[in-house]
Amino acid sequence: MYREFEKNFIDTGLVAVHYRPLIAAALLQDTDFLAGHLELATDLGRDMIRLYHSMDNRLRFTCEVEAPAPAAVEQIRDAEVFKDLRGVACPMNFVKTKVELARIPVGGFLRILLDDGEPADNVPRSVKTEGHEIVSQERLGGHWQVVIEKKV
Numbered sequence: 001m002y003r004e005f006e007k008n009f010i011d012t013g014l015v016a017v018h019y020r021p022l023i024a025a026a027l028l029q030d031t032d033f034l035a036g037h038l039e040l041a042t043d044l045g046r047d048m049i050r051l052y053h054s055m056d057n058r059l060r061f062t063c064e065v066e067a068p069a070p071a072a073v074e075q076i077r078d079a080e081v082f083k084d085l086r087g088v089a090c091p092m093n094f095v096k097t098k099v100e101l102a103r104i105p106v107g108g109f110l111r112i113l114l115d116d117g118e119p120a121d122n123v124p125r126s127v128k129t130e131g132h133e134i135v136s137q138e139r140l141g142g143h144w145q146v147v148i149e150k151k152v
Contacts, residue, residue, distance in 0.1 A: 002027040014051060014061060019044050025140050028113075032141035080109040085119070086143050093119050094126050101132065101150050109135065110148045120144040 002023050009015040010023070022040050025033035034041065054062045083100050085093045093114060100110050114120045116139075124134050127148055135147040 009051075015044070015047060019047075021138055021140065021145070024145060028140065030141040033139075036141075080111060082111045084113045085123075086113050086115050088115075088119075090118050090122055094123050097123055097127060097148070098130070101127075101130075101148065104150055106150050106152065108150050110150065112146050112148070113140075114144045114146060116142055116144065120146075124148075 006020065006023055010017055010020055019040070022034070022037060022044060024030075025037070051061060056062050081100055081104050083096065085096055088096060097110070097112060100112075104110060112123070114123055120137070120143075124137055124146055127146075128134060131152040133149040133151055135149050137144060137146045
């Protein structure tokens with residue numbers, strides 16, 4: 001359900017992209033993150049109510065939409081890979097990250113979850129050393145979500 005929300009509302013531009021971490025936390029049932037971001041959740045609720053009120057009698061949204069080009073959305077969605085590496089010790093978490101990066105095309109995205117501490121420090125640093133880009137690194141409760149763009 002959360003992935004469908006992401007696909008149909010965030011990826012289409014109907015809902016702002018800055019809500020994506022909130023949706024990811026809901027998917028992972030990360031109550032610590034959700035409890036710490038009540039204002040963001042409230043804002044999402046208000047935006048959804050506004051979106052609902054913008055529907056016409058054909059159930060189409062009439063509000064302004066800043067949607068990315070559909071081809072770009074498909075490219076990102078097709079090229080994004082997700083790997084949960086929580087509980088995987090160093091250096092195996094980096095090895096598994098490298099294996100996943102080897103499977104995706106240049107320009108593709110890998111989203112990984114890492115434990116707090118050494119994994120969250122070491123894996124992104126090692127990935128940068130390999131020539132890839134860290135698109136985002138965000139704490140979600142007791143772990144980290146890192147999005148990597150494959151560059152080489």
